Amino acid sequence: MADLFPDTLPEGSPPSEPRADAPLADRLRPRTLEEVVGQEHLTGPEGAIGRMVAAGRLSSMILWGPPGTGKTSIARLLAAAVGMRFEAVSAVFSGVADLKKAFAAADKAAEAGQRTLLFVDEIHRFNRAQQDGFLPFVERGTVTLVGATTENPSFELNAALLSRAQVLILHRLDAAALEKLLERGEELEGPLPLTAEARSALVASADGDGRFLLNQAETLYAAKIEKPLGPAELGSFLQRRVAVYDKDREGHYNLISALHKSLRGSDPQAALYYLARMLTAGEEPLYVLRRLVRFASEDIGLADPQALVQCLAAKDAYDFLGSPEGELAIVQACLYCATAPKSDAAYRAQKASWRSAKETGSLMPPQNILNAPTKLMKDIGYGKGYAYDHNSEDAFSGANYWPEEMEPQTYYAPAERGFEREVLKRMEWWDKRRRELRGE
Structure with missing residues (x-):
């Protein structure tokens, strides 16, 4: 949803009142950090944001959380809480020219003694080079950067930028927080035309997104429904929020x-x-x-x-x-x-055998198991002494199959679960027969 507040606020000014015909979600934007719902772990007295506001000084930060959890509202209220000038850009609609303009304005404000909080919405959408462009201005204090993202900063933001900013995680709004938003809406618009069960279904349908919930409530108000809807009627009237799921994120x-x-x-x-x-x-x-x-x-x-x-x-x-x-x-x-019974023995065996193969390089197998398709190869000993196992008792010769320069290894260790219990018995029998045939 487009933000109806101006992009630049003077130092210490609270966000201006939205128009009377603004969407319900905008009319219910919190006016103070105390009014922000569901993020008390950050905004409360013991939270990272609460402590910074109490100290009167902000550090650069990245607000990471799902849509509709209050990232933009918190950024605006932070500026007002510590007496900073607020300027906002969106990575979706802004380019390098917009950033240069914002930094120039921040420099000019600094000369007049004003500090600037630069809010960058969807900061993960800036490419790596654009993200690097923030660094000198953050380092010299021209701006205090507050970025907002729905994506994991570890994957989407430069390490250099992350090292200069705290990552603060906003929670998906729980049922209690969403219910509080509905109550605030009802203070403005009156009771929602819903039964108690339908009200619970409406809260669940928002999937933790406060903005979506208030937009749904506004749709109900606009419909001028006379008789309260039950869950089935509500389901027919409104759409559920599509779960947040990006296949590559x-x-x-x-x-x-x-x-x-x-x-x-x-x-x-x-x-x-x-x-x-x-x-x-x-x-x-x-x-x-x-x-x-x-x-x-x-x-x-x-x-x-x-x-x-x-x-x-x-x-x-x-x-x-x-x-x-x-x-x-x-x-x-x-x-x-x-x-099914579980065993990672094959997985471990693969890792161990791959590692051993890399470490031992090009060791030749013992000559008795080398192929000898030519007379020359037979003359130099290839295949000499090979014991054909099917000609041995129990179809088991007990021959050595390891390179002469290498001790026999154990890569595969079956678990005593499921069918591997039977495999383990077989391997133990073969080991026993091998020792007997070698006279051990």
């Missing part, structure tokens, strides 16, 4: 991490929840299937060899059926993986 990685760890922790209910979160938000089903296939090898392995088969079968079923029918096969694979 943090929400994507957070949910796939949650899915993977729920599977690893053998919690099929939580795994289904995160699977549903991803697929209903529009995640590509084949991406989820790729992660399940990887999980089957990384976290189950030979503890249940059928896990990999199930995941690949789910991929084939989805390819064959498409959506939505094929998504049930993904659910089946997810449940199989969550309830």
Whole structure:
């Protein structure tokens, strides 16, 4: 939503009153930091912002949080709370020329004894070179930078900029905070035409976004509804907020991490929840299937060899059926993986053997297991003494297969769970027979 307050406020001025016909969300913008809801961990007396305001001095900061949680409001109120001039730019609509203009104005204000708080909305949308442009002005105190972002600063902002600013995390608004916003709206517009159950459904539909909630409330007021709506009528009248989920950003990685760890922790209910979160938000089903296939090898392995088969079968079923029918096969694979016995022995074995291969370089295998397709190779000893295991008792010769310069290694250590318990028994039997054949 466009901000109806002016972009530049004189030193120490509170934000001006919005117009009477402004959207409800703007008319309800907090006038003091104490009125900001849901972020008391920052704005309260013991919070980072509360402490800075009490000291009368701000440091540069990045406000990181979901949409509709108060980032812009906090920035404006900060300037007024410590007597600073406020100037705002948006990374969506501003370029280098706008930044130069803002810095020049801040320099001029500094000459007159005014400090400037420069608020940069959507700061993550500036490229790396543009972000570097802030550094000299922040370092010499021309501006105190307050950036706002919905994206993880670790991924989106330069390390140099992050080292000069505190990252303050705003929380998604909980039900109590959203209810407080509705009560403030009702003080202006009157009671909402909703039953108690529908009111709870309205709060839940906002998904933690205060601005979205107030916009929904304003739609209800504008409709002049005479009889209170129940949950079903409300659902038909209003749309639910679409969950925040960008396939190439943090929400994507957070949910796939949650899915993977729920599977690893053998919690099929939580795994289904995160699977549903991803697929209903529009995640590509084949991406989820790729992660399940990887999980089957990384976290189950030979503890249940059928896990990999199930995941690949789910991929084939989805390819064959498409959506939505094929998504049930993904659910089946997810449940199989969550309830299967777990072992990362194959994963550990891969890491250890890869490391060993890199360290040992080009060691030759022992000559007895080298291929000898030519007479010359046979003459120089290739394949000499090879014991064909099927000709041995129990189809096991106990021969040495390691390079002469290398001691035998143990990479794979099966867990005593699921099918790997049987694999472990086999390996122990082979080790015992090997020692017997060598006379140990």
